[in-house]
Amino acid sequence: MKSACFAFALLSATATFSQHAPVSEIAPGVFYYFGDELRHRSANCVWIVFDRYAVIVDANYPWAAKEILDEVKKTTDKPVRFVVNTHYHHDHTFGNSVFRDAGAVIVSTAATSREMKTLGKREWDHNYSGQSLSGYTQAFPSVTFGDTLSFYDGTHRIELISMGPAHTAGDAVVWLPKERILITGDLFVNGNPWGNNVADPDADFDRWLQVLDTLASWNPRIVIPGHGEPATTENLKWQRAFLADMLQQVRAGIANGRTKNELMKSIDLGHHPVYGKNKVSTVRSVGAMYDRLKN
DSSP states (O other), X not given: OOHHHHHHHHHOOSTHHHHHOSEEEEETTEEEEOOOGGGTOOSOEEXXXXXXXXXXXXXXXXXXXXXXXXXXXXXXXXXXXXXXXXXXXXXXXXXXXXXXXXXXXXXEEHHHHHHHTTHHHHHHHTTTTSSOOTTOOOOOOSEEESSEEEEEOSSOEEEEEEOOSSSSTTOEEEEETTTTXXXXXXXXXXXXXXXXXXXXXXXXXXXXXXXXXXXXXXXXSEEEXXXXXXXXXHHHHXXXXXXXXXXXXXXXXXXXXXXXXXXXXHOOOXXXXXXXXXXXXXXXXXXXXXXXXXX
C-alpha cells in the first residue's frame, strides 16, 4: 500500500476506511483485513506470507473467514497452514472451522485453549455471533504454547507472546520484530464505535495496564488492534490512560459505598481521546468493571 494511503488510514476515525480498502499490505508480505462491524465481520485479521505457507492471526466469524480466505488467495498461492487465536472470544474464533477445513492448524496459548472449551463453548452454544451457525462447528486449537512460540523462514519472523491474564486469561499478541508490527487482539482497540470489553470473568485490570505499558515500550511502528483502525504507540498509551482512570474511579466509588448505578451515571471519561467520546460504551464498561471488582 502506498505510504500516503496508509497515513490516511492511520488518521481515519471512521469505518469508511473499510469501504475503500478492506485489505491493505502494511509491509512486504504482511496483509491487514479490516474487521467491519457494520458488515458483521467485526474482528481485524492479519496474515503473513512465509516462504511455503501463510499464517493468519484471528479467525473472525465463519462468513468472514470465507471472505478472508478469498482475500488471501488474491495475495499468494501459498496455503494457509496456521491460524493464531489471540483469545477465545467468539468474534475471533468462531471462524476456526473454516480455516481448519481448508487445512490449517489452530494455534493459541494453553489458557485460551482451555477457555474455548468452557467459556467459549458457552458463547457457541448461545450463538454469540447473532447469525446462523448452521453448517459450522466449533474448532479448537491443536497446537498450544505457554510463554512464546515463533515462526521464522529467513525473511519473516513472528513471535507469539502470552500476555494474560489481562483482557482474558489467555491473551496473546503477535509481534513482528523486523517490521515492528504489533497485533494485539482485544488487549487494545482503536476508534469509535469500538469500546473495549472489560466484562470477561477472568479479566485482570491491573495486569492489563501493565501489559499496555509493556506493549508501548516496544515502540511498534504499526499497531493492529482487535477492532478499529491501525494505530500507533501513542494510541496504546491513550487506551492505557483511559482504562487506568476508569479503574481508579470505580475502585474509589466502591470504597466510598456508591452503587453501580450511581457510578454509571457519574463517572466522566469524556476528556480521554477517542475512548471517552463513546459514552454508551463507557457506561457499559463502568458497570461491567463494577461487577467484576465486587465479585
